[in-house]
Amino acid sequence: MKKPVITKEQALELKKTYPTPFHIYDEKGIVENAEELISSFSWCKGFKEHFAVKATPNPTIMKILHNLGCGMDCSSMTELMLCEKCGITGDDIMFTSNETPAEEYAYALRLGATITLDDLTHVDFLASIAGGKLPECVSLRYNNGVNFAVNNQIMGTPQDAKYGMTRDQLVEAIRKLRDYGVKRFGLHAFLASNNLGNDYYPTLAGILFRTAKELAAETGADFAFINLSGGVGIPYRPEDEKPNIPVIAERVRREYESVFDGDMKPSIRTELGRYMLGPYGNLITTVLHFKHIYKEYAGVDACAANLMRPAMYGAYHHITVLGKEDAPATVKYDVVGGLCENNDKFAVDRMLPALDIGDILAIHDTGAHGFAMGYNYNGRLRSAELLLRKDGTVKLIRRAETPDDYFATMIFD
Numbered sequence: 001m002k003k004p005v006i007t008k009e010q011a012l013e014l015k016k017t018y019p020t021p022f023h024i025y026d027e028k029g030i031v032e033n034a035e036e037l038i039s040s041f042s043w044c045k046g047f048k049e050h051f052a053v054k055a056t057p058n059p060t061i062m063k064i065l066h067n068l069g070c071g072m073d074c075s076s077m078t079e080l081m082l083c084e085k086c087g088i089t090g091d092d093i094m095f096t097s098n099e100t101p102a103e104e105y106a107y108a109l110r111l112g113a114t115i116t117l118d119d120l121t122h123v124d125f126l127a128s129i130a131g132g133k134l135p136e137c138v139s140l141r142y143n144n145g146v147n148f149a150v151n152n153q154i155m156g157t158p159q160d161a162k163y164g165m166t167r168d169q170l171v172e173a174i175r176k177l178r179d180y181g182v183k184r185f186g187l188h189a190f191l192a193s194n195n196l197g198n199d200y201y202p203t204l205a206g207i208l209f210r211t212a213k214e215l216a217a218e219t220g221a222d223f224a225f226i227n228l229s230g231g232v233g234i235p236y237r238p239e240d241e242k243p244n245i246p247v248i249a250e251r252v253r254r255e256y257e258s259v260f261d262g263d264m265k266p267s268i269r270t271e272l273g274r275y276m277l278g279p280y281g282n283l284i285t286t287v288l289h290f291k292h293i294y295k296e297y298a299g300v301d302a303c304a305a306n307l308m309r310p311a312m313y314g315a316y317h318h319i320t321v322l323g324k325e326d327a328p329a330t331v332k333y334d335v336v337g338g339l340c341e342n343n344d345k346f347a348v349d350r351m352l353p354a355l356d357i358g359d360i361l362a363i364h365d366t367g368a369h370g371f372a373m374g375y376n377y378n379g380r381l382r383s384a385e386l387l388l389r390k391d392g393t394v395k396l397i398r399r400a401e402t403p404d405d406y407f408a409t410m411i412f413d
């Protein structure tokens, strides 16, 4: 059974100050999970998780992870600025972007971020921005074009994905970058998202380790790190199992030791987003209305603008009715938000305990790619984000948007 971040009593108390809907995160869960990741990879000198900022771009969350020794992975100018505002700069930042505007590379260079190039043509582009003086270490994103992973719903198959460069292009990129004075390299790939089971990282690591070793032999390049990127999944469904990070890290270690049996000893980086935060956030929402036509609908005060994944990918998010945790699930509902879009459904044909108006629902696993994918369609405003701290108190870590925020960019002539 999935445990909500807060109880009904806590939700009722919080609602007095922070009206629903809101997202709430569990600090204890976040910290324990991050610590397990870091200790599981402690066999690898220099291991670092660079949290994918896009998953949960919140300063408090970022600082919690940074204090545990994590860096950040950014994909845009504003994410770079956000890191800078949080006091996170230099090699603590990976900048893994695509279709990157010149000013974003310039900003990343100024912060001293480690840049991952998505394409061969970006070598000259970056050099022109850097005035010919590139950083000592540059990372390259590889797309092996081979479909091996379990879950391609979010990213598409590697052959169809827009990311990364081919094997031949890696060689050419390394040669060009060395001519520009680059001394060390990173190798990066992100081939599939939300992979359950324990195979994804070990398989990807095997591919990247062997590729890096071959590239080193072919070009003489010195590899500072291999970046396994994101993609480890989380159990959205109650019957799913959480990937076992100690087992995964151990299997990556075996790949590492079988490939790097000589002097070559690159470190490992990861850029997990979903795995770091997903299970430790809930979207809390209140039942407003029922409607019975051809189906039974329960209308809530949150909508897809607060959590887009069900509408966008048909993604499953488990729902707990607070205070009815042990009640039998006897009624089949579509749980829906108020957008003028028929895909605004948090659940379709979901068996739940009989609901009452005013019941509070915890929509699970919204800690990553939840609030972050929010938008303002239909004039809906983004919600607050709260943190349940380790000491049991609750802290506001982002206020809800107000109509003034919505009007701020409009021009009223």
Ligand SMILES: *Cc1c(COP(=O)(O)O)cnc(C)c1O
Pocket (backbone or CB within 6 Å): 052, 054, 055, 073, 075, 096, 190, 193, 194, 229, 230, 231, 232, 271, 272, 273, 274, 275, 368
């Ligand atoms: C989105 C993204 C991640 C994080 O992916 P998760 O599936 O959340 O782990 C990591 N690296 C890059 C480059 C990304 O675009």
